[in-house]
Amino acid sequence: MRYSGFRVLKEALTGHKGWQPVWRDPEPQAEYDFVIVGGGGHGLATAYYLAKEFRQSRIAVLEKGWIGGGNVGRNTTIIRSNYLLEGNQPFYEFSLKLWEGLEQDFNYNAMVSQRGILNLFHSDAQRDAYIRRGNAMILHGADAELLSPAQVRRAYPFLDFDNARFPIKGGLAQRRGGTVRHDAVAWGYARGADRRGVDILQNCEVTGFRIAQGRCLGVETSRGFIGAGKVGVAVAGYSSHVMAMAGLRLPIESHVLQAFVSEGLKPVLPGVITFGAGHFYCSQSDKGGLVFGGDIDGYNSYAQRGNLPVIEDVVEGGMALFPGLGRARLLRMWGGVMDMSMDGSPIIDRTDIDGLYFNGGWCYGGFKATPASGWCFAHLLATDAPHATAVAYRFDRFRRGAMIDEKGVGAQPNLH
Numbered sequence: 417m418r419y420s421g422f423r424v425l426k427e428a429l430t431g432h433k434g435w436q437p438v439w440r441d442p443e444p445q446a447e448y449d450f451v452i453v454g455g456g457g458h459g460l461a462t463a464y465y466l467a468k469e470f471r472q473s474r475i476a477v478l479e480k481g482w483i484g485g486g487n488v489g490r491n492t493t494i495i496r497s498n499y500l501l502e503g504n505q506p507f508y509e510f511s512l513k514l515w516e517g518l519e520q521d522f523n524y525n526a527m528v529s530q531r532g533i534l535n536l537f538h539s540d541a542q543r544d545a546y547i548r549r550g551n552a553m554i555l556h557g558a559d560a561e562l563l564s565p566a567q568v569r570r571a572y573p574f575l576d577f578d579n580a581r582f583p584i585k586g587g588l589a590q591r592r593g594g595t596v597r598h599d600a601v602a603w604g605y606a607r608g609a610d611r612r613g614v615d616i617l618q619n620c621e622v623t624g625f626r627i628a629q630g631r632c633l634g635v636e637t638s639r640g641f642i643g644a645g646k647v648g649v650a651v652a653g654y655s656s657h658v659m660a661m662a663g664l665r666l667p668i669e670s671h672v673l674q675a676f677v678s679e680g681l682k683p684v685l686p687g688v689i690t691f692g693a694g695h696f697y698c699s700q701s702d703k704g705g706l707v708f709g710g711d712i713d714g715y716n717s718y719a720q721r722g723n724l725p726v727i728e729d730v731v732e733g734g735m736a737l738f739p740g741l742g743r744a745r746l747l748r749m750w751g752g753v754m755d756m757s758m759d760g761s762p763i764i765d766r767t768d769i770d771g772l773y774f775n776g777g778w779c780y781g782g783f784k785a786t787p788a789s790g791w792c793f794a795h796l797l798a799t800d801a802p803h804a805t806a807v808a809y810r811f812d813r814f815r816r817g818a819m820i821d822e823k824g825v826g827a828q829p830n831l832h
């Protein structure tokens with residue numbers, strides 16, 4: 417079924433009896449050409465592009481819980497491509513371009529909203545760093561614009577300009593950045609993949625890999641053994657845990673990241689803003705809630721909830737920038753398990769085991785990467801060669817010391 421304005425009208429006039437389930441609930445087959453482990457944004461996008469762009473068939477996505485239950489449905493929904501480094505900028509710009517055409521591509525309303533993102537700066541040195549970042553973005557074909565304090569004040573008059581501990585000296589804007597309704601991304605990719613014959617198997621946990629003579633033959637699951645020509649793992653926060661079942665140790669740690677939503681308010685925040693003197697970012701959802709977050713909880717955990725010290729830290733950052741936030745009531749909060757790599761950048765690569773491929777290490781920036789990550793992982797699975805924008809995302813960069821350390825803070829996941 418294709419969605420359209422005409423279809424909505426027809427269903428409204430005929431009692432909404434024609435809508436069909438958005439994806440099937442098939443039984444697992446004994447074998448597939450491609451098995452993708454993890455039904456988050458990245459796994460679903462991989463299956464979608466494998467079928468659509470690389471014309472592959474006999475594909476299954478195995479999800480231990482339900483579609484959208486992981487980080488894809490837990491993030492703060494920000495998309496952008498305001499990266500500095502050679503290894504990152506082309507990839508994230510590729511992703512932003514895919515976001516721009518995504519809804520037409522998979523015929524699903526994911527509420528892609530290019531409302532802009534503004535990184536505020538608070539010192540001369542920070543301004544210089546942001547100018548450099550903006551220039552790198554422009555050189556790679558992305559958009560970037562430096563705003564003066566007066567321009568920032570016009571767009572966000574309620575920020576604390578006059579009494580602030582860290583005065584706002586301007587901002588680096590990317591007007592094509594913005595937000596996307598996160599769970600609709602999972603549903604849109606799931607629907608698009610299902611329509612192209614991909615089996616989406618929910619409640620199907622991978623519990624082991626069958627490996628013989630250095631080759632992965634398939635996966636053991638809670639629903640029995642499933643044979644596979646190639647297995648692609650995209651399980652985000654569970655990366656270390658799942659790859660350990662294949663005997664592989666990753667340069668990745670799992671940490672909790674929390675998100676917060678206030679009660680619904682009248683429109684106050686036109687775009688996404690980030691605080692430059694602490695870790696705080698905020699946007700306003702279409703329902704009116706202020707959606708905000710900050711640092712990861714600085715300890716390893718697989719719990720999808722966090723602790724009070726980080727809440728205090730995030731709220732302090734918010735209040736320093738935006739004192740009016742103190743008048744809003746918090747509606748809800750939650751956590752997600754992040755796959756923090758040692759340099760803050762991801763990995764999309766083959767492993768030393770034939771037929772076993774890995775996608776992970778997205779830290780807390782993997783939502784914006786979803787389309788490009790899916791496309792590049794599908795490219796790797798289908799052709800055995802890395803996509804041009806993902807050549808830097810290889811395991812061997814850790815052996816070679818060729819880190820893609822966007823923040824320049826070294827191998828410290830709590831700082832990325």
Ligand SMILES: Cc1cc2nc3c(=O)[nH]c(=O)nc-3n(C[C@H](O)[C@H](O)[C@H](O)COP(=O)(O)OP(=O)(O)OC[C@H]3O[C@@H](n4cnc5c(N)ncnc54)[C@H](O)[C@@H]3O)c2cc1C
Pocket residue numbers: 453454455456457458459478479480481482484485486487488489490491492493494495620621622623650651652653654658673674675709750751752753754778779780781782783784785
């Ligand atoms: C609070 C928060 C805020 C964030 N904000 C942003 C943001 O604003 N912008 C941004 O770009 N990124 C953001 N992120 C990061 C982003 O959400 C993640 O990097 C990205 O969603 C990870 O990829 P995914 O969607 O595939 O992960 P997930 O949705 O977590 O998918 C992984 C799936 O694998 C499944 N799985 C695990 N183990 C197994 C197994 N053994 N067998 C089968 N399935 C298994 C899990 O159940 C899960 O559904 C945020 C994350 C959080 C938690």
